[in-house]
Amino acid sequence: MRPLVAALLILVFPLGRAAAQDPAAPVPPDLAAAQAAYDRAPQDRDALIWLGRRIGYTGAYPRAIDLYTLGLQRHPESPFLLRHRGHRYLSIRDTRRARADLERAWAVVRAWPDIVEPDGQPNARGIPTSSLHSNIRYHLALAYFLDGDFALAEPIWAEDARVATNLDQRVAATYWWVLSLAHQGRRAEVAQVLAPIDASWDIIENGSYHRLLLWMKGVLPTERLFSAEVSAVERQTIGNGMGQWHAANGRAAEARAAWQGVLAGHPAPSFGVLAAERGLGRLP
Secondary structure (H helix, E strand, C coil): CCCCHHHHHHCCCCCCCCCCCCCCCCCCHHCCCHHHHHHHHCCCCCHHHHHHHHHCCCCHHHHHHHHHHHHHHHHHCCCCHHHHHHHHHHHCCCHHHHHHHHHHHHCCCCCCCCCCCCCCCCCCCCCCCHHHHHHHHHHHHHHHHHHHCHHHHHHHHHHHHHHCCCCCHHHHHHHHHHHHHHHCCHHHHHHHCCCCCCCCCCCCHHHHHHHHHHHCCCCCHHHCCCCCCCCCHHHHHHHHHHHHHHHHCCHHHHHHHHHHHHHHHCCCHHHHHHHHHHHHHHHH
């Protein structure tokens, strides 16, 4: 490794506590293992990506971005690095840079055969539910959605839903597709997209999106959106979805109440939180 790069890494990613927000906090075992793998092979793109992912899971998003930026100096135009950096730009609410990275990533890979992307935080069944293409499309469309560019986001999620290889992919894409249509006032298309949504679908990790779709379809009562088992992130997801639906249907007071509930208590920047922030800012 070049001395300057090595020095940069020591400053930005100190060994042992590469990403901890609290320097006194113990280093997660997965992060320690990723750091060790990177230290053994700092030129390896995948080792760098996994270290960046583990750093990101701690909430140290700027450090993850710095590492992906270093990786892009070594592997210019890598869609894998662009996809992950774009994701973390969303986490710090920088949609301009997120859009640029994800648009570049999609331009590179759209002619490639798709591949399954391993999950850094596997679901309960240990079954990956996303792919390189779907992750790039999803995050790019989300960046457009956050900026209120619903007409740009909608066709991407429509494509994602059509080519989905499992119900979890289909449900997630359809959820944002419906909201993008609703925000444009395209109610007939909303009803058409919601029509095939079935309560019997076996959903592994996108149950909140599935319930929200059933709620928007009118077949699930509001009180059944939440349950005792719902996590904090799921509550944010559901609250945002309710706010988006109310706002798209002209119910500003209900949307404001839902989004304020999502943002109470300074929550971490999940996609529901990011969308609630932007939605609240667009209300009259």
